[in-house]
Amino acid sequence: MALHHHIARHTKRYVGHITKYLYERDTFFATIAVFVFLILLGMIPLNFYVLNPMKLALKDFDFNDIAYAKAHKDEHIKNDRRIVIVNIGHLDRAELGLLIETVNAYKPRVIGLDIYFEGEREPEKDSILREAFKKTKNLVGVSVADTLDNYITIRKNNFDSVLPKRGYANLLGEDVGTIRYYAPFEEVAGKKYPQITTAIVKEYDYAAYEKLEKRHKEVETINYTRAVNNEDKKKYQVVEPDDLYNNNVDSNLLKDKIVLMGYINLENENDIEDKKFTPMNHKFYGKQHPDMFGIVVQANIISMVLDGNYIKKMPKWLAWLMAIVIGWVHMSLFIRYYLESHIWFHLVAKLAQLFSVIFFAYVGIFVFDKFEVKLDMKYTLYVIALAVDVIYFYEAFVGWLHRKYKYQTIFGHHHNPLEHATNHTNDHHKHETTTHEPTTHEHH
Amino acid sequence: MNIINQKFMKRIIYLFIIAFFPFAISAQENMFVVYSIKGTVSVIENKVETKAKIGTILNANSSIKVAAGSFATLLCNETKMFSLSKAGNYTAASLADSCKTNNSSVSANYMKYIWSELTKSKGTPEKNRKNYMANVGAVGRGDINNVWVDPRLDSVNYVSGTIPLSWKAYTEAEEFDFKLYDDSKTKVLLAKTVKKKHVDISELLKLIQPGKIYYWSATVKGEPENQDRKYLHYVTKDNYVSFYNSVKQHDATETDAEMNFRLGFVLEENHYIAEAFNHYMKATQFDPTNSLYRFTFMSFKKDFEIK
Numbered sequence: 158m159a160l161h162h163h164i165a166r167h168t169k170r171y172v173g174h175i176t177k178y179l180y181e182r183d184t185f186f187a188t189i190a191v192f193v194f195l196i197l198l199g200m201i202p203l204n205f206y207v208l209n210p211m212k213l214a215l216k217d218f219d220f221n222d223i224a225y226a227k228a229h230k231d232e233h234i235k236n237d238r239r240i241v242i243v244n245i246g247h248l249d250r251a252e253l254g255l256l257i258e259t260v261n262a263y264k265p266r267v268i269g270l271d272i273y274f275e276g277e278r279e280p281e282k283d284s285i286l287r288e289a290f291k292k293t294k295n296l297v298g299v300s301v302a303d304t305l306d307n308y309i310t311i312r313k314n315n316f317d318s319v320l321p322k323r324g325y326a327n328l329l330g331e332d333v334g335t336i337r338y339y340a341p342f343e344e345v346a347g348k349k350y351p352q353i354t355t356a357i358v359k360e361y362d363y364a365a366y367e368k369l370e371k372r373h374k375e376v377e378t379i380n381y382t383r384a385v386n387n388e389d390k391k392k393y394q395v396v397e398p399d400d401l402y403n404n405n406v407d408s409n410l411l412k413d414k415i416v417l418m419g420y421i422n423l424e425n426e427n428d429i430e431d432k433k434f435t436p437m438n439h440k441f442y443g444k445q446h447p448d449m450f451g452i453v454v455q456a457n458i459i460s461m462v463l464d465g466n467y468i469k470k471m472p473k474w475l476a477w478l479m480a481i482v483i484g485w486v487h488m489s490l491f492i493r494y495y496l497e498s499h500i501w502f503h504l505v506a507k508l509a510q511l512f513s514v515i516f517f518a519y520v521g522i523f524v525f526d527k528f529e530v531k532l533d534m535k536y537t538l539y540v541i542a543l544a545v546d547v548i549y550f551y552e553a554f555v556g557w558l559h560r561k562y563k564y565q566t567i568f569g570h571h572h573n574p575l576e577h578a579t580n581h582t583n584d585h586h587k588h589e590t591t592t593h594e595p596t597t598h599e600h601h
Numbered sequence: 602m603n604i605i606n607q608k609f610m611k612r613i614i615y616l617f618i619i620a621f622f623p624f625a626i627s628a629q630e631n632m633f634v635v636y637s638i639k640g641t642v643s644v645i646e647n648k649v650e651t652k653a654k655i656g657t658i659l660n661a662n663s664s665i666k667v668a669a670g671s672f673a674t675l676l677c678n679e680t681k682m683f684s685l686s687k688a689g690n691y692t693a694a695s696l697a698d699s700c701k702t703n704n705s706s707v708s709a710n711y712m713k714y715i716w717s718e719l720t721k722s723k724g725t726p727e728k729n730r731k732n733y734m735a736n737v738g739a740v741g742r743g744d745i746n747n748v749w750v751d752p753r754l755d756s757v758n759y760v761s762g763t764i765p766l767s768w769k770a771y772t773e774a775e776e777f778d779f780k781l782y783d784d785s786k787t788k789v790l791l792a793k794t795v796k797k798k799h800v801d802i803s804e805l806l807k808l809i810q811p812g813k814i815y816y817w818s819a820t821v822k823g824e825p826e827n828q829d830r831k832y833l834h835y836v837t838k839d840n841y842v843s844f845y846n847s848v849k850q851h852d853a854t855e856t857d858a859e860m861n862f863r864l865g866f867v868l869e870e871n872h873y874i875a876e877a878f879n880h881y882m883k884a885t886q887f888d889p890t891n892s893l894y895r896f897t898f899m900s901f902k903k904d905f906e907i908k
Contacts (some may be wrong), residue, residue, distance in 0.1 A: 227710065407655060
């Protein structure tokens with residue numbers, strides 16, 4: 158027999174394993190049972206996961222993080238030359254005032270200051286800083302948004318009068334772990350108040366700002382593209398104050414650019430001041446070190462908004478639809494092994510689950526990489542994981558229906574000791590009272 | 602007829618464009634930008650030398666001059682970063698190889714990761730302690746680096762054959778800088794970036810001479826240089842034979858397997874790793890049923906990462 162016939166025959170045979178029970182009534186109902194089970198689990202008001210190590214470990218887990226951590230999604234991304242980060246180190250207020258003036262001498266289009274000055278300090282130093290703020294008209298500063306009784310207020314600051322352009326620097330999710338989202342605007346006292354990156358973009362590229370505004374999103378997913386670390390990744394230009402003072406910086410480097418002034422320390426990887434967890438972390442699960450300084454997170458947000466490179470999310474209905482279709486196909490395969498080759502059932506089920514996770518995680522990463530669309534595969538994976546257990550429950554249930562109401566089912570006597578005793582044959586499928594060919598169903 | 606000629610010409614032009622498009626792409630000039638500098642670094646353009654500054658763009662005719670003890674980090678095509686730490690004059694053309702990027706796709710990287718995870722041997726700190734000891738475990742003072750070299754490789758006496766000079770990393774680093782120094786520990790004889798965590802001595806044979814002492818170090822790429830130098834003595838054959846004969850003599854009677862095992866042990870204690878390997882192997886060959894020999898040989902191979 159020709160090789161291609163051989164391959165075609167075997168392919169047909171294996172496809173047959175999946176499709177044999179695909180259109181059986183029980184396959185549909187067992188799939189529905191998985192979703193009923195899922196919904197019931199979701200309705201339980203108690204948090205049963207309180208001591209579940211898997212759930213706790215994966216609380217902050219996202220499959221798409223593998224795209225950065227292990228699949229090097231960011232490898233071919235170019236440096237963003239529109240943004241330059243100036244490290245403020247541990248300069249005091251007077252030194253910062255001088256640094257702001259020095260930076261401004263390079264004629265950047267906008268300077269974003271990622272530092273919050275809480276309260277008053279030495280008057281002479283505060284004065285120098287205040288003067289620098291007054292002189293620098295293109296400066297955008299930080300304010301702090303406080304949430305009280307679900308209302309957001311902006312904390313008063315003694316530099317407010319000399320720093321008219323401000324935005325809150327708060328990011329979302331630091332308590333949970335990974336910073337994945339930010340709110341571009343918040344309503345403060347009935348007015349729209351910008352996040353600092355929004356305020357910076359407004360000064361730099363009004364069209365990009367308008368585009369962001371028109372999206373009307375309360376929360377945006379941050380599309381991380383660039384990292385700056387003490388290894389080999391430096392996707393934004395970082396400049397030290399000494400280089401500026403010593404004239405080591407090309408005059409065009411900062412001209413007409415966005416200069417972000419914030420804390421960054423590339424000398425010491427153990428320095429975690431203002432360092433956040435991001436999806437770009439090499440270690441994407443379990444306990445880890447934070448990986449990205451706050452100023453670089455803000456830089457990534459700015460790059461995303463300037464490029465209009467927002468992350469699109471798969472609609473929830475599509476996620477459920479995928480879960481239904483894929484769950485149904487898996488259920489058909491599982492039922493086939495459950496009924497016909499029970500000895501292999503658990504092995505096949507576990508292998509199918511493993512390869513499904515690998516495959517669907519890959520599909521998610523591929524789509525995320527190519528189209529910046531985040532697929533929500535969690536329902537699909539839940540369904541695949543639950544399907545095996547639900548088959549047992551479903552079998553018991555239809556067994557009861559069969560005994561009570563003569564409900565016709567392909568499961569019938571399977572694992573039913575009473576019927577086993579009287580009607581057992583090795584081929585369950587041909588059992589005269591409990592199973593039947595798909596074409597001869599009698600629906601009651 | 603004219604229309605046919607036009608069509609024919611069009612085809613020829615398209616064919617020409619398609620045929621030469623790849624060359625046109627590859628002929629594109631690389632753009633270098635100075636990312637950071639330390640010390641004295643200058644740019645030479647049209648025979649005029651100016652101080653290199655952060656953000657300076659080098660064109661195809663420019664060259665960059667790095668003085669001794671200085672370094673410059675350059676960014677090629679806004680994607681690939683590399684450092685020049687060796688004093689010298691580098692033309693833009695000579696740096697072209699540094700612009701090469703890894704072409705592996707996200708899909709390929711994902712599959713590699715899945716495969717490596719699927720095939721990774723399991724173990725727990727409780728049961729496989731050696732795999733979980735790659736840490737300092739104490740407060741560090743001074744130069745703590747992310748590379749750890751097994752104390753067994755602290756000193757190596759080399760005569761012939763090959764053994765890997767290996768290390769472990771505390772981080773998930775993918776690239777390491779390996780350096781070979783002369784006996785002064787300062788003059789670098791070889792500096793190379795490697796992706797594996799070892800360099801075979803056979804790769805150094807062109808640079809080392811019998812009778813001389815060398816030092817080597819490994820550092821995670823991009824990190825400050827590891828000051829911990831490891832000793833490598835290229836022992837002359839005469840010296841080795843004399844030492845070998847002195848330890849070979851033994852009054853008690855012993856089998857070939859016992860003798861080889863004893864010699865393997867003594868040679869290992871005296872840092873003749875390649876030679877010890879040969880004797881441990883011979884011991885297992887002479888007496889394949891002896892579990893002590895087999896176990897010792899396997900452990901030896903594992904400890905020194907000999908494949």
